[in-house]
Amino acid sequence: MRDTSPGVAPAHPDGPVLPGTGRLRHAPADHPPVRRAKIGVLLANLGTPDNYDYWSMRRYLSEFLSDKRVIDYPSWKWQPLLQLIILSKRPFTSGDNYRLIWNHETNESPLMTITKDQTRRIAQAMAALHGDSVLVDFCMRYGNPSTESKVQAMVAAGCEKILFMPLYPHYAGATSATANDAFFAALMKEKRQPAARTVPEYFDHPLYIEALAQSVERAYAGLDQRPDVLVASYHGMPQRYLMEGDPYHCQCAKTSRLLRERLGWAPGSIDTTFQSVFGPEEWLKPYTVKHVAELARQGKKRIAVMAPAFSADCIETLEEINGEIREAFEHAGGEVFTYIPCLNDDDAHIDALVAVIADNLAGWVR
Template sequence: MNENKKTGVLLANLGTPESPTAPAVKQFLSEFLHDHRVVDMNRWLWCPILHGAILPFRSPKVAKLYQTIWMDGGSPLMVYSKRQREALNAQLGVPVELGMTYGNPSIQSGIEALLAEGVERLVVLPLYPQYSGTTTAAVFDAVANAFKQASYIPELYFVGDYHNHPLFIKALAAKVRDSWQQHGKGDLLLCSYHGIPKRYADNGDVYPRHCEETTRLLGIELGLSEQQIKMTYQSQFGKEEWLQPYTDKTIEALPSQGIKNIDVICPAFSVDCLETLEEICEQNREAFMEAGGEVFHYVPCLNADDAHVALMAQLVREKSA
């Protein structure tokens, strides 16, 4: 890194409710689902649906799901994100702050803390390996908004994606090999990515191309044939068509195709969260077993693993060199 100017790092992620309660979840979902990057519907149409139906009915249900995975230090996303921040700070020896696009700590508060430490070069690292306008671009918007009234703007460096970075692929492969060593190798490695509406990709979002490339490179790194690795999309919401194939439908169909022992990894998530621990590890595991599956192993996210922190450090060094 260039040592002439003080460098700081903002680790950005989606965010989380502050507690596993309906009011906290409602507040978080309201902020999240009001973002045009996430839902681009006309506000006159969307807001009545959001406030009249989705938030009142969905918030209590989601709160109950959070309660099944909540940790002593908060939600898994927040617990692991804090560990990432601490580990990256120790490795780089520069100020590192967390900034969540929705909820707290906010991106604005993270930037303010870094500026208070005299940072002159700011590397923003959205922890989304594959770029999407719904995630990465939303971080960019929040960073831009944070500086709108600022009297001083440091040099800015923004990591747009790292879907094909060699250290990322090797870190994912290491997690899979660890799982194989502990539990044995399944018949199929299923890579489940968070979905987005298909229309977004049709309009130019490169996200599916990045997901496909991550999957291809991971398969090569692990020496898997095309029949031994597959990719799907999870977490679809609403009636609109999302990217396919869908994870849940695929998992339900696999046993009838003779595939009854699977490993599942979620390469779009940098930390374990509701979508990985509850949706994949609980809901989809149950669906697989009910459909006739026999063995289902979830491969955890990279979280604060040494290999993941080394990757983040390298991404910062490459941007601020």
């Protein structure tokens, strides 16, 4: 009978493993070593270039912008434009932007540093609950460490079950779905395929909303004057995707509403906007960069901006929001721009992520 006591992974079905050998007690001498069964929790974020030089940026951007979930134009039309025109120039400008926010102490992007910190904190929480039977690690959808490499490592470590968690509170085809695609593709290459689960979106989880609310309350408590408006800036997507059934827009709107209700604010006190517009199509509106400028022209001289859809600060928050969007507001006459950082490895955020993971491990651990 398998050991199903709380927090303990089951023994191998063919019998106990001889201590220190990795061999099954009743297996022939030439049987390959068998590791004690574990459960893997694999966190996934968008990704980051290895450095901000031209070729590192080009490799990263080529992988990212070649993803059909991100840009769904026909390859015959898109790839020549991408490879011959966009990737001849954009690596330079993107590299300059990454250089501004780069963590030179560890020689990595802030997203990498923060994801490592989140993983460490979650691993500590899982160890407190389940000992060494649950292995926690992270991967990136684009760049390194790849999803495939981490799935291989977990299988090699004895993970017979893997819970895959895209670190996106809101579902979108261009984020959650493509992360899951990479996970499933990695599983296809495994001889001994583990059981697998994916974590769904958690945009309305009470602890996630609580973590957002606490971050707003902390930020406001440190200001001399209360901002006139709080802008919740979400990553954008083409309007067409909404029409085709992607639920992202509706989930963002609900997050803003739940946050406002938790804060006890009146309707209209939080504006929902969308950033990072790319290409000629119409994207979800209002566009953050234009909206903050309009607020300034309307006499809203003090605003705060947060990014609820990002689990960690990255190029889109540290450079785009706190750079380009801030400048648009100030250029239009705005006076005080407050950026509220992402939840990162804040205690309340880690508590929320651990709770979501625990919910999705139900039946695998007690």
